[in-house]
Amino acid sequence: MKTLIEINNISKAFGKKVIFKDFNLEIKEGQKVALMGANGCGKTTLVEMIAQFSKPDSGEIKINLEDNIKQEIGIQLQEGNWPTGITAHNMLDFYKAVYPKLTKEWEEKIKKVFEIDEFIDRPLKKLSGGQRQRFNAMISIMNNPKIIILDELTTGLDMELQFKIIDFFSKNTKEFNQTLLLVSHHPEEVEEMCDRLIIIKDSKVFYDDSIVNTIKKHKSVRALMDKFFKGEI
Ligand SMILES: Nc1ncnc2c1ncn2[C@@H]1O[C@H](COP(=O)(O)OP(=O)(O)OP(=O)(O)O)[C@@H](O)[C@H]1O
Structure with a gap:
């Protein structure tokens, strides 16, 4: 599997507040990656840098695509003005x-x-x-792009629409071998849509494992996150 997204030693701060320090991450083509962690740990900041909406202060983010990168990254818009x-x-x-x-x-x-x-x-x-x-x-899916970035996909959706939209993205990303980055606070949606889980804490990758291993070791993503927030892992 080729490495599609390479994040090398990036740092990012807003004023004196350091969000990332020497942060590294590799994402392979076709992986479905959940980004989890406490409010304010930097998930949105990270995906916006990957989508090229903003730049790291130092280090680099490489997207290994030959096509027009802007056409091949679809990002769910945040509340538009x-x-x-x-x-x-x-x-x-x-x-x-x-x-x-x-x-x-x-x-x-x-x-x-x-x-x-x-x-x-x-x-x-x-x-x-x-x-x-x-x-x-x-x-995010208008161009059915190679990389899809979803930030709190189901917030505010009724249950019927949540099921329908999660099911759509799960099937579509598999059918087209799309790489998915899902920022989420919902363990069940992560289990359904993703195959890899990353937890960010203190400007670093704190946890990085497959969903299969996570469920084997911790029973569920919910149980893992419960331990995480209680400081037990
Ligand atoms: N443009 C900005 N200017 C100043 N501070 C910012 C800016 N964007 C984000 N921040 C701060 O950076 C930190 C990380 O924000 P970010 O939105 O990336 O967190 P998050 O992990 O996505 O949080 P949440 O789970 O609440 O959505 C927060 O403390 C936030 O207030």
Whole structure:
């Protein structure tokens, strides 16, 4: 398996607050990696650097892709500061112009999965939290890219939609051998969608093992996280 994402000795601070110090990580092509850890440990900061939204202060992040990297990394948007009046329809038109690979068939498929038609012509600013979450998650898969980054995928979604969307990403990432980075606080979703678990603590990788081994050793991801937060591992 080729190494797709190489993070070499990166450091990142906001003012005096050090988030990462000499941080290293390798992610192989096709791996489905969960990033877990306490609030504020740096998960979002890390995935935003991988998605090239921001840069480390030192060190490097290498994405080993020959294609246009920007087209091949799909990231779930965080709460967008949408201009007043912009609708999901307008945004879809924009993405169609940006992503030449996006076919009508794929567009119809993902609109159905995320149930976008229900609010497609309403301003994004006026949508409910769950509707915005669905739209923001759909953006990550518009181009069906090689690397998918999901940050708190299911927050605010009702149970039916959670099951449907988790099931969609689980199947799709396997079918297309996509590499997944899932920032999550939900152990069950991690077990279903991922094959590797990384816990970040004190600006380092604190835990890194396969989900299979984690379940063998700790019974479940939930049990492991319980021990982690109690300081028992
Ligand atoms: N642009 C910024 N300016 C200043 N501080 C920031 C900025 N972005 C993040 N931080 C700080 O960096 C730290 C890491 O934030 P980050 O959002 O990466 O954590 P996280 O692990 O994703 O947290 P959560 O689980 O709460 O989502 C936090 O203390 C946060 O307040």
